[in-house]
Amino acid sequence: MASHRRPKPPSRTRVTVLTATAAAAVALTSQAANAAPTPSKADVKEKVDKLYEDAEKATEKANGAKEAQEKLEKQVTALQDKVARGQDELNEMRDGLGLMASNQYRTGGIDPALQLFLSSDPDSYLEKASTLDQVSAKQAASLQKIQDKQRTLAQQRKEAQGKVKDLADTRKQLTKKKQEAQSKLAAAQKLLNTLTEKERADLAKAEEERASRGSGGSGSTTRTDLGNTPASSSRAAAAFAAAQGKIGTPYVYGASGPSSFDCSGLTSWAYAQAGVSIPRTSESQANAGTRLSQSQLQKGDLVIFYGDLHHVGFYAGNGQVLHAPKPGASVRYESIGNMPFQFGVRIG
Template structure:
């Protein structure tokens, strides 16, 4: 006879879990359907974020410039040391060769007692002359030994110094690569934000910046501020000659510039050498703390960490290389936090 059994009922716990999961899925779906779409940042918000990224990129750029300048200086010092070591080693070899020749000569004549050599000599006067020469050679040998020792110490010191500078150079190159990556990352982030704008929004933003630059140029060139003179005037004139040149981080002319690249290049055209970075340029001359005392051609330092520099253009305007995506142009001095001027 067949066994009749009641079908197994589902576990009450399992039913409860399934019901709870289903309910949660329904709630999540409803929330997703009712959630407002993420709002796209407006032009002003994008500009604010982009400006901040460009500022951070420029901070890294000036550190990059400092590391690059240090690298070039170290490389020159290392090259000089290595050249000196090579020449010193050649001199040392010559001294050793000379010392060897003297030793050989002494060995050849040192096997017979000097009195016997005099007795056997066919020409006593000639022998006495040679004996006198041997005494001189002995004294010369002592002096040569001293020179050898001095040269060895000098070479050891120079090799040690070169080795230390090579280690410093390796660290500097690592720092240089790090700052380059940091700059590139900030610029890529800024470009990504800019790409989120429509063509019309980009055009409107560019037009606004162009108008501001035109207004600044008009104020700088038609005001009452006396024109620059002397070497500052020559440097300022050089900067004016490259208006419109693109900003490129790490560039110092003649066709592209970053902020301190422009100022150092312009002063070089005037025959004046100033440091490469904005921080170093801040200490290159006499500081002017009042904007009212600035003269055309003075350097103008911005931000608390002094990571930006330009030329004072008169009437509250500056001529500078602002940031990536722009060109050498005029702007209001009030666009950035003014620190002080520097008169070279």
């Protein structure tokens, strides 16, 4: 005889577990479908290069703010010293005027002119009256000098206060640009960390090959064929030789030697070794000498790249530049065609 028992329904707990498991599986499948694809090595390189370029722009702005800060600090110190000296001079002038007044009126409260008029000696009266006129004129001149000094001091104090404000603003700008550069560099490193060690090594090798393309040698060694291009001057030759001595030195943002450099740090340091002072930033260096076309370049001339002038190097000859390229790279030779050339600059 067949059983007419109804099947036992599944427990509420078991249904709940199964439902939750199914929901989780659906969610994971949906997340996997919607997740951004892992960036390719080429994508990472493109984004990292852009971040490095942005970091270099911020670095050059930071370098400019630092240079301005140092200049303002000197100006503020000089103005404050001038105000202090002026205040001392003003105090001495006031003391001198007080002594003059004290001597003039030491006989009491009677008007000096009346005292002279009552004198029994007419010749003495005339002599002393003349002296009194001279004293009064001298006192008036002293008062005028004091007033002029007060006005000058007020102007100098106002100028010093303005420079102090400029200095505070410049320090804020420096901090902002430093943070911006550090942020870009951190983002670039984060992207690089998504690659395997082998992929990073492959990228570095490809970058080195790109840098040396057309140079007849490695982009980071002295084996590059520089041709027979002469230096534009003895000082340019000395600066270029100093930069050559730093091939292989690492790029570090904001660094100006001797153990690390950014692009304008290398050029300004090298020219300093040749006894020539040039501005610190690439933008300022772009206006530090005579501008040249590419066909006019000679060894040791500066070469400016990018529309906003944020990169600079040395012309090395045979279509090559010597520069501090970017984070993760070292001072090296590179084909001038690898970057958007703007113009050259001949110092002196």
